[in-house]
Amino acid sequence: AQSVAQPEDQVNVAEGNPLTVKCTYSVSGNPYLFWYVQYPNRGLQFLLKYITGDNLVKGSYGFEAEFNKSQTSFHLKKPSALVSDSALYFCAFDTGTASKLTFGTGTRLQVTL
Amino acid sequence: SQTIHQWPATLVQPVGSPLSLECTVEGTSNPNLYWYRQAAGRGLQLLFYSVGIGQISSEVPQNLSASRPQDRQFILSSKKLLLSDSGFYLCACLDRGLRTEAFFGQGTRLTVV
Numbered sequence: 652a653q654s655v656a657q658p659e660d661q662v663n664v665a666e667g668n669p670l671t672v673k674c675t676y677s678v679s680g681n682p683y684l685f686w687y688v689q690y691p692n693r694g695l696q697f698l699l700k701y702i703t704g705d706n707l708v709k710g711s712y713g714f715e716a717e718f719n720k721s722q723t724s725f726h727l728k729k730p731s732a733l734v735s736d737s738a739l740y741f742c743a744f745d746t747g748t749a750s751k752l753t754f755g756t757g758t759r760l761q762v763t764l
Numbered sequence: 765s766q767t768i769h770q771w772p773a774t775l776v777q778p779v780g781s782p783l784s785l786e787c788t789v790e791g792t793s794n795p796n797l798y799w800y801r802q803a804a805g806r807g808l809q810l811l812f813y814s815v816g817i818g819q820i821s822s823e824v825p826q827n828l829s830a831s832r833p834q835d836r837q838f839i840l841s842s843k844k845l846l847l848s849d850s851g852f853y854l855c856a857c858l859d860r861g862l863r864t865e866a867f868f869g870q871g872t873r874l875t876v877v
Contacts, residue, residue: 685865694768694854694868695808741808745858751823752798752858752866756807 653678655725655742657755664732664762672727672758674742684725685743686716687754695741701725712736732762766791770855770869777876783828783842785872787855790836797838798856798866799830808854814838850876 655676664670676682683702687695699710706718716727727740742755767790777783789795796815800808810823812830820830827846831839838855855869 687866692852692871692873694770694870695856695866696868697865700865739806751810751813751821752796752856753810754800754808 653682653744653746654753655684655744655755657740657742657758659758660756661759661761664760666734666762666764667731670729670732670736670760670762672740672742672760674725674727674755676723676725676742676744678744678746680746682744682746684716684718685752686710686714686725686727687741687743689739689741689757691738698727698740732760734762734764736760737762766795766857766859766867768855768857768867768869770872772872773870774873775875777845777874779847779876780844783840783845783849783874785840785853785855785874787838787840787869788836789838789857792836792857792859794835796858797832798858799838799840800854800856802852802854802871812840845876847876850874 657674685700686698688698689695698714699708699716701708701718709715714729716725718725739757739759741757745752769788798813799811801811802808813821814832817832828842853872856866858866
């Protein structure tokens, strides 16, 4: 079955340090890949997407992600973390037919002073 | 831009009672619509999706049903709630016109007692 995997339940990082939240995919064809963020008791907010083209995608709030086809990965990165980045992050995919938008299990990011 | 209205924000219902959660969308036509459930602040489980009026696809067998009586209205229902139906329910909308990211409602926290 097609899926995305987020191997880390939680990532801890100090403010000012770079952060990486991992995502790998198992999707046939050319997947559309996304990152979303969720703050407590709220809906999800879109961060960035990869559809085609440049493998490095830049998104909201200084986040970026790199599509790596050989490693089937789409890791989320930020050069310098902020305490306000603390939230739940979801990787997601759909197959371009726009019917099923499927999410990973989520990674909780905790940024401390 | 798209706006999703989801209500109520919180709901406490007794076991065996019926359920109706409503989601309406503004700012787009003929969107794909989704219902997700999130348990304990973790992963999102896709419950139903719809690509058009009256077209509902169910992802998991369960005590819930969905309907799309109008283009921008998506309803999640149950005839008799179970304790296991408790969770955070999110409605989402995806427009393949100019943009490919999904927009989410603010969610409904359902507690079945």
